[in-house]
Amino acid sequence: MAKPIKILVTGGLGYIGSHTVVELQQAGYEVVIIDDCSNASEAVLEGIAAITGKPPHFERFDLREKKKVIDFFNRHPDIKGTIHFAASKAVGESVEKPLLYYENNLGSLVYLLQQLTGRGRRSFIFSSSCTVYGQADALPITEGAPVKPAESPYGNTKQIGEEIIGDTCRVHPELQAISLRYFNPIGAHPSNMIGELPMGIPQNLVPFITQTAAGLRKELSVFGDDYPTPDGTCIRDYIYVVDLARAHVVALQRLLEEGNQENYEVFNIGTGTGTSVLEVIHSFERVSGKALNYQIVGRRPGDVTQAYADTSKANKTLGWKATTALDQAIKTAWDWEQKIRAL
Numbered sequence: 156m157a158k159p160i161k162i163l164v165t166g167g168l169g170y171i172g173s174h175t176v177v178e179l180q181q182a183g184y185e186v187v188i189i190d191d192c193s194n195a196s197e198a199v200l201e202g203i204a205a206i207t208g209k210p211p212h213f214e215r216f217d218l219r220e221k222k223k224v225i226d227f228f229n230r231h232p233d234i235k236g237t238i239h240f241a242a243s244k245a246v247g248e249s250v251e252k253p254l255l256y257y258e259n260n261l262g263s264l265v266y267l268l269q270q271l272t273g274r275g276r277r278s279f280i281f282s283s284s285c286t287v288y289g290q291a292d293a294l295p296i297t298e299g300a301p302v303k304p305a306e307s308p309y310g311n312t313k314q315i316g317e318e319i320i321g322d323t324c325r326v327h328p329e330l331q332a333i334s335l336r337y338f339n340p341i342g343a344h345p346s347n348m349i350g351e352l353p354m355g356i357p358q359n360l361v362p363f364i365t366q367t368a369a370g371l372r373k374e375l376s377v378f379g380d381d382y383p384t385p386d387g388t389c390i391r392d393y394i395y396v397v398d399l400a401r402a403h404v405v406a407l408q409r410l411l412e413e414g415n416q417e418n419y420e421v422f423n424i425g426t427g428t429g430t431s432v433l434e435v436i437h438s439f440e441r442v443s444g445k446a447l448n449y450q451i452v453g454r455r456p457g458d459v460t461q462a463y464a465d466t467s468k469a470n471k472t473l474g475w476k477a478t479t480a481l482d483q484a485i486k487t488a489w490d491w492e493q494k495i496r497a498l
């Protein structure tokens with residue numbers, strides 16, 4: 156039996172990272188996780204093992220510690236691919252603490268890439284975001300849409316990160332890289348063993364909805380209903396986290412295959428469908444049978460009116476497509492919330 160291909164997942168205890176570890180293990184890869192647990196709990200390892208029966212090898216350290224990154228790769232020369240999730244990702248916090256975001260998100264990326272070049276063929280997948288598009292001029296958004304000036308240091312670290320990777324791939328043909336620009340990930344694993352564990356007050360819509368329904372929050376504030384959209388609320392592309400995780404596996408498979416594709420590609424990963432805030436609320440009320448307590452308030456600074464993906468490039472080139480309907484994804488989020496609150 157051939158030795159399984161070894162893949163590093165940084166931030167593998169996080170929300171998207173943990174779901175991707177599960178899909179990688181179930182696709183037959185051996186997974187090693189690096190996580191500093193600054194925004195994730197080691198208990199997630201048990202959830203992963205409960206699903207796959209294989210506790211991944213885990214090392215806890217901060218990727219800003221360059222010596223530890225070098226030591227790690229010297230101890231694991233057989234890692235063929237790296238999926239890089241580890242980063243600070245709170246938009247608001249990044250405005251308050253820009254240097255923390257530039258050091259953590261970009262410093263770690265440089266240290267990783269230094270270990271992935273000059274060592275023979277290596278694959279690298281970067282967790283990027285549709286935030287790089289800002290308010291796109293045309294919808295749905297294609298990968299050719301212009302990158303707009305970032306609205307936050309967080310968004311800027313994604314833009315600069317992609318440029319760092321592109322510049323590196325240009326002079327290092329041995330590095331095969333893909334950036335996946337996520338739209339809005341939602342939901343939890345169908346096993347209910349892993350899911351989103353936002354620390355503190357959730358910034359994102361779906362965890363705020365489920366925490367409100369669970370009684371942790373008094374009510375959901377809907378940030379504006381005076382946008383130029385059919386119901387006045389903002390439109391986003393909410394993609395089920397397991398569909399997103401699976402996109403990483405197919406992207407990795409593309410990179411591991413000897414191929415003559417250019418060594419750096421970018422893909423939009425969404426459903427291709429736009430959904431408004433009120434439609435998400437109605438979806439939740441349908442699947443939970445509960446009326447959600449919410450009220451319309453003023454707009455949130457920095458919000459774009461609409462963002463949803465043109466997924467034809469990922470569909471055609473990766474052979475990947477999101478298959479989970481909104482209600483099903485929202486139901487997994489609600490099941491997970493009830494479980495972690497032992498409701």
Ligand code: WQD
Pocket residue numbers: 244246283284285286337338339340358359360361363375376377378379389390391432455458
């Ligand atoms: C969605 C919609 C809000 C909360 C962010 C990051 C992006 C990515 C996904 C990391 C908006 C509305 C929200 C609430 C609300 N993260 N909303 N009340 O802003 O589209 O994207 O998360 O990569 O990079 O920018 O997601 O869930 O915060 O907001 O009305 O309490 O829900 O106004 O229209 P967003 P979100």
